[in-house]
């Protein structure tokens with residue numbers, strides 16, 4: 001086996017030399033770390049990672065190869081991929097190929113053989129920052145040229161990426177049980193398993209492009225509206241917030257996940273802010289303040305909602321009382337919102353848990369129940 005040199009350069013000037021993994025070339029983006037010990041396929045195909053170079057803290061990656069069952073979308077979305085130890089063999093009964101080959105086929109530049117613990121410590125202390133992976137001829141650039149390329153990359157704060165990941169045409173995923181009506185899903189980077197869970201709860205899932213207007217959304221005659229996860233800074237998504245404001249004023253039941261939670265926060269009148277290094281992993285403890293049950297949950301977010309924890313506040317946008325429904329027990333970050341006077345709620349984390357523990361699946365039931373109750377009330 002021959003190894004080709006590669007380097008990861010961070011915007012603060014730190015350099016980590018390793019070997020090329022996947023495609024060769026240059027990729028710049030925001031460098032973040034993900035702590036899941038399993039689920040690398042779900043991670044790299046999560047559209048929320050668009051614009052980000054992901055450092056896996058699990059030290060050994062690629063051993064189960066890749067299959068066609070686990071992807072969360074139809075392509076790999078991470079800008080770049082950073083790992084410690086690349087498995088030299090693929091060993092799993094479901095494997096259809098190797099991760100290295102798939103990264104190469106899809107043009108995803110990666111690096112292996114770097115000290116991912118040292119990189120993670122740096123990002124944890126200094127915060128997520130821009131970086132670049134350079135291999136092939138790009139590895140021949142001078143240190144200064146590489147650093148200049150990294151520093152020329154757009155900052156994640158203020159960045160809008162929905163147009164890069166959203167579907168361009170609407171499509172339908174039929175309910176797999178007795179239908180309870182049509183659900184309008186705004187695709188801001190939706191994951192396959194989320195759509196499947198919604199279909200399993202009885203929704204005829206209409207996945208809509210992120211450019212959809214309120215009139216087009218109403219034209220499908222939805223019983224409820226859902227906003228998905230997705231990449232980018234929620235403060236740069238004014239049009240989606242304006243659309244949601246109309247949805248809420250109309251009284252349509254609403255559920256949002258991750259980016260969808262941040263946009264509900266904004267529509268209710270709260271601000272959002274960038275976390276220093278975010279939450280990306282599958283073992284984050286979150287308490288549901290209603291049941292006082294702690295869930296171990298799957299996360300991938302770099303921004304959060306700024307709403308008062310531990311008290312019921314009035315929506316600054318005039319939608320009545322709002323409760324922070326879920327709180328992260330590691331750092332007290334807002335992990336969910338529940339409007340008490342309109343049928344709307346959301347969570348910052350991933351109840352679809354792909355990958356991750358299934359503790360939070362009940363939230364899809366909660367949404368179905370909210371929709372059914374709302375339909376009864378309006379009769």
Ligand SMILES: NC(=O)CC[C@H](N)C(=O)O
Nearest residue numbers: 048229230258259302303
């Ligand atoms: N997974 C997501 O929806 C992420 C939301 C947002 N882009 C963030 O980083 O916080």
